Amino acid sequence: MLLRMSPRAAALLMLCVQQLHASALLAVSSYEFTAYRMQQYAVQQEKHGCRGAIVQAEARSADEPVLTRRCVIMKLPDFTVERYLEALRQSAAAVLLLLPRNMSAVPQEIIQSFMVSESEALLKDTIMPVYVTPEDEQLLYMYEEVKHAAASRTSSILVRVFRSMVTATVFQILVSNTNPIKPITDNTIITLEGVLPGAGEDVPTIVITAHYDSYGLTPWLSYGADSNGSGVTILLELVRLFQKLYSKPHSQPPYHLLFSLTGGGKYNFLGTKRFIEENMDHAETSLLHDNVAFVLCLDTLANGDDMFLHVSRPPKPGTPQHAFVQQLEQVVSSRF
Structure with missing residues (x-):
């Protein structure tokens, strides 16, 4: 039996910025966006994907040394097998992957690396929610801020103190699910x-x-x-x-x-x-x-531009398969 789970959810980004000058000023804002949960399915009792859906955690960069109970924000180049497994190992609260709007502009080596990581993630059954959402201006701003925060934590004490005096930014990711997660059991394959x-x-x-x-x-x-x-x-x-x-x-x-x-x-x-x-x-x-x-x-x-023909065994002369291969080779040699 093939079981699948509903993949769509509304996510809420809450921004808390504390600016310190002569006095403490607190600004709080929120931004709602649509995120898509990593698919969850079972084929012949074998489970794949993520079982978790609810997220309420602080956003952190994948560069951070401590990811426990944090929502790890990644762009496509960040989503590697090593970083995904590290998030699992540290029991991260969730992973939020920002997907480029224009995939054709992404270098091919990054695409290939992502496909490997994607396959690895789908092989595993995990409770950690994984969400994917298209990039936009607000989400990219959040990504850059948590990236800078991670870099400042590895810099000198003087730089860290100066940055914290200017601004301290915290992003909270909230995904609530009022509908229970239920398997879709009436799968129809047409x-x-x-x-x-x-x-x-x-x-x-x-x-x-x-x-x-x-x-x-x-x-x-x-x-x-x-x-x-x-x-x-x-x-x-x-x-x-x-x-x-x-x-x-x-x-x-x-x-x-x-x-x-x-x-x-x-x-x-x-x-x-x-x-x-x-x-x-x-x-x-x-x-x-x-x-x-x-x-x-x-x-x-x-x-x-290449074309590959996969066969279970080399076709024997006189068979339709052999004739097809010969015709295909003739067409390829005459046109390319």
Whole structure:
């Protein structure tokens, strides 16, 4: 069974600034923003993600030596495996990750490092809440302030005293949840299927499939342009092109073309598994029974200029798989 938890919450940033000149002046303000909780799910009794949701803690930089019962504020470059594990080890109250508005401007090495840390975080089951929110002016101001505060604590005593005399800033992160966290148990995985029938009787079937899911720390912020929006886009384009070929009797190939868009791809291809099981349960009417020439899965096709073809074993000459590889190599060599 696949269980998921509702990921969205409203967070409140409370700013307490004490400025000391001739007398003490206390200013208190608050700023509300939307944060998205790291996904929490269980697949076959194995739990992943964070179980915690409520936060009431002082904001601190990841550079601080003491993070216990603090909400650790990180930007994308700060969110490394080491720092995340350190927050867990010190029993931090929460982690708040500020996501850049323009991800295309982020250097690729930072993106790759974040993806590694993201995968590591999702493998673990933790009570520590992890929230993600897009950057804005107020949150970036808070980040810089707690960053400077962490730096001042490692500086000389004279600098620390001077800074504390000028201003002492404390940021409190408050996430309240009036609705109880309940599992979403009525998960429905939808598979879209279409067939272009081939010419002749009992002709073999070629299956072209892609999953349409995206995956990340927070599903609501995971758009999946490459994985797997690219696979879905190319599958739909292939449907459009082959439909023209199959619509004319003189150009109709002796192969059925079965197109399948499946869900649950990021949960161990759960939708694909159910799609196969459904076809096996109705073998007498299924195009997948006994006569499948080969299956082509489209995934992550927009990540650079290179194209990779993964096979379980090298295709033998004379098979449709071998012919496909040869044709693909010819097209690549003629165009690039």
